[in-house]
Amino acid sequence: MDIYEVIKKRRSVRSYRSNPISNEVLMRILDTARFAPSSRNSQEYKLIVVKDPGKIEEISKAAFGINFIKEAPIVIAGVSLNPNEVMENNVPSYPVNVAIILDHITLLAVAEDLGSCWITSFNQEEMKEILNVPEEYKIVALLTLGMPYDDAAVKTRKKLGEIVCFESFKDKD
Numbered sequence: 001m002d003i004y005e006v007i008k009k010r011r012s013v014r015s016y017r018s019n020p021i022s023n024e025v026l027m028r029i030l031d032t033a034r035f036a037p038s039s040r041n042s043q044e045y046k047l048i049v050v051k052d053p054g055k056i057e058e059i060s061k062a063a064f065g066i067n068f069i070k071e072a073p074i075v076i077a078g079v080s081l082n083p084n085e086v087m088e089n090n091v092p093s094y095p096v097n098v099a100i101i102l103d104h105i106t107l108l109a110v111a112e113d114l115g116s117c118w119i120t121s122f123n124q125e126e127m128k129e130i131l132n133v134p135e136e137y138k139i140v141a142l143l144t145l146g147m148p149y150d151d152a153a154v155k156t157r158k159k160l161g162e163i164v165c166f167e168s169f170k171d172k173d
């Protein structure tokens with residue numbers, strides 16, 4: 001699968017088969033995601049990989065009971081270790097840094113015939129407690145990872161002209 005196919009095939013998977021993910025596949029995904037860019041090449045994050053079903057159940061509770069989290073054999077939390085840094089352009093770097101590596105994981109998952117889903121609807125403080133994350137850090141997002149239960153649904157997206165303009169800002173090109 002080339003990169004164009006991978007990007008178009010990726011979708012949010014909210015139903016998983018119980019098949020485990022082999023350690024070999026998991027480590028291949030993580031070790032490749034490591035090459036993601038970050039501001040000043042800081043890699044100021046930690047990925048917490050959770051496989052323990054009891055802990056995944058706790059995670060699901062702190063995510064307002066989202067049920068499909070419990071179906072996933074793996075949940076990965078993307079944690080920023082430097083959530084106060086602001087880049088020269090006056091934009092915080094941490095959500096950008098963590099989002100890039102998590103997005104790399106979602107694409108690598110597709111290349112391994114796996115599915116994933118971003119989760120940001122969770123209680124920050126409860127999740128920190130469950131995952132033993134120090135107060136000064138920030139859990140940016142979680143990803144579920146597993147074998148998709150069903151086939152891809154059709155995606156809807158804005159037309160290119162609505163999100164791209166050339167040479168200067170325009171509402172529509």
Ligand SMILES: Cc1cc2nc3c(=O)[nH]c(=O)nc-3n(C[C@H](O)[C@H](O)[C@H](O)COP(=O)(O)O)c2cc1C
Pocket residue numbers: 010011012013014117118119120121122141155
């Ligand atoms: C930053 C971010 C946060 C998201 N948070 C959640 C979430 O909390 N729960 C959920 O079910 N999906 C979440 N999603 C998935 C989006 O709803 C999904 O990507 C979007 O609807 C497009 O669908 P697709 O991923 O299938 O292409 C999130 C996605 C992103 C990028």
